Amino acid sequence: MAVYKAPIKDIQFVLNEVLDVSSLAKLPGYEEATPDTIHAIVEEAAKLCENVLFPLNRTGDEEGCHYENGVVRTPKGFKEAYKQFAEGGWTAVTCDPEFGGQGLPATVGFALQEMFTASNQAFAMYPGLSHGAYEALSRHGSDDLKKKYLPKLTDGTWTGTMCLTEPHCGTDLGMLRTRAEPQADGSYKITGTKIFISAGEHDLAENILHLVLARLPDAPGGTKGISLFLVPKFLPKADGSVGERNGIRCGALEHKMGIKANATCVMNLDGATGWLVGELNKGMPAMFVMMNAARLGVGMQGLGIAETSYQSAVAYARDRLQGRSLTGPKNAGGPADPIIVHPDVRRMLMIQKSFTEAARALSLWVGMLIDEAHSHPDAEKRAAADDLVQMLTPIIKAHFTDMGSECANLAVQTYGGHGYIRENGVEQLVRDARITQLYEGTNGIQALDLVGRKLPMKGGAAAQRLLGEISSFVAAHKADEKMKEFVEPLEKALGRVQDSALFLMQNAMKNPDEAGGAATDLLRLMALTAMAFMWNRIAVAAHKGLAAGNDNAFYEAKLVTARFYMARVLPQTVSLNHQIKAGASTLMALPAEAF
16 A cells, blocks of 8 residues: 655754754844744644645546536545644744735745655645635735635635636637626626636635636736736625625536546636736746646645655565575565665656655755845845746746655655555556646746746856856865765766756857757756766765754765765766767758648
């Protein structure tokens, strides 16, 4: 069976020893976010994940959501779990105290997201999407909209969605047809069809707030004519309670490969009443607040799935007896050795372990950067932190989800034929993981975003800031003999990133296909290098832990895993560098009709 236990010790190690989370309490507004407070929150969340959410993961997948006459019911136990989740204050952790939130840093939210998605991805999407809607409204909504809707999103009484995709357009939102007609009272009547709407209809909350992209009849074409609207399922009364049903309804549930306990809906709008969020024809910047939050959230889904996959594979590898060790029996009293003795099984486990631990460090670092960008009193420090977040967002979304899918497949491979059988639980992880590489912008789109938007951002200054962080670390630790085995491979990988980026600069202006052809390889090259950077930071902390004489086995395991990553994962950067410099001609030479 699949297993999950919240990795509290590893989370605390990263927060306290790798990143020094105590620095957050020095930022304005986060004075109460002390390490002790954060530790207590993580421990309580772990109990919820292990005892409430994870037990519903497989049963929710087996039952799925039910649709009848426009009504959607979630699987057995979900409604009670959501009530417990909201009453426990988990929907309000990082929300503004002005609207009833706890005002805790984003870093805490990232730690919780990993655990929520690891224990039950389909469930975690309901409050996760709500928080994205909260972010968009808090940044772009009018004071009236904020006052009316944010408290309800904060306490979980109401949930939220994002409605972008239409049957004829996904990534190319400039083609969308949903129309918004202005009314005399300042509202809009919105008509159209949206598809693939996660949590679009359900029975967990008394109201659902849809953030809908649409265009006015006289709006400019393309993305420049798109506006964002808030469309509630039920129109609120003056006292804030739910009133009459609005003209937005679920037309069908999608029949899909995974995340079956999350309602993925076709939403039909027939003159639905909505209110403008932000400015007319400037809906894309407002929606990108939600999109960027969602992309990082999806990255955390990749990490969560990878962690559950790894834990399940380890548990099975320790128990399953098959064959004998190549170096002699390790379980002499039994009929065979546990499969964890076999080198190829170790290879699969170490790939998963070396990913999850570095990914956890990278995601929590991004959480701290978000908090710095939001709250640091120095404007330059805020801008620098935001640059790093912008650069790392497509990397985290794409690489974490690619690896989440790979780790889930490795878990099935570790189980062998038993992994292919539903009752054992790991095949669900493969199905659930697959969507993460697709929604909130496919991973190919993330790569194009990195190459086309993020690398040139601020004249390349944002990219140089990220590379500069790594370069500064290398310079600071190059002379440390204990760190040499980690720093030298990192420095070489950084050189390959710079070499590949230079190739693109020299060639993409002449032939834009060079950028498109190199995008996915460059994102992976940068991701592997960023992960190596985190392994170096973990190694520094591990050496300090060993010097202090505390829990030597824990710290030695960190160094062993770091060595594996440097020796057997990071060398992929060599081939990626060669692939990028091979150019786009091999991709584009074949005529379309020859495929």
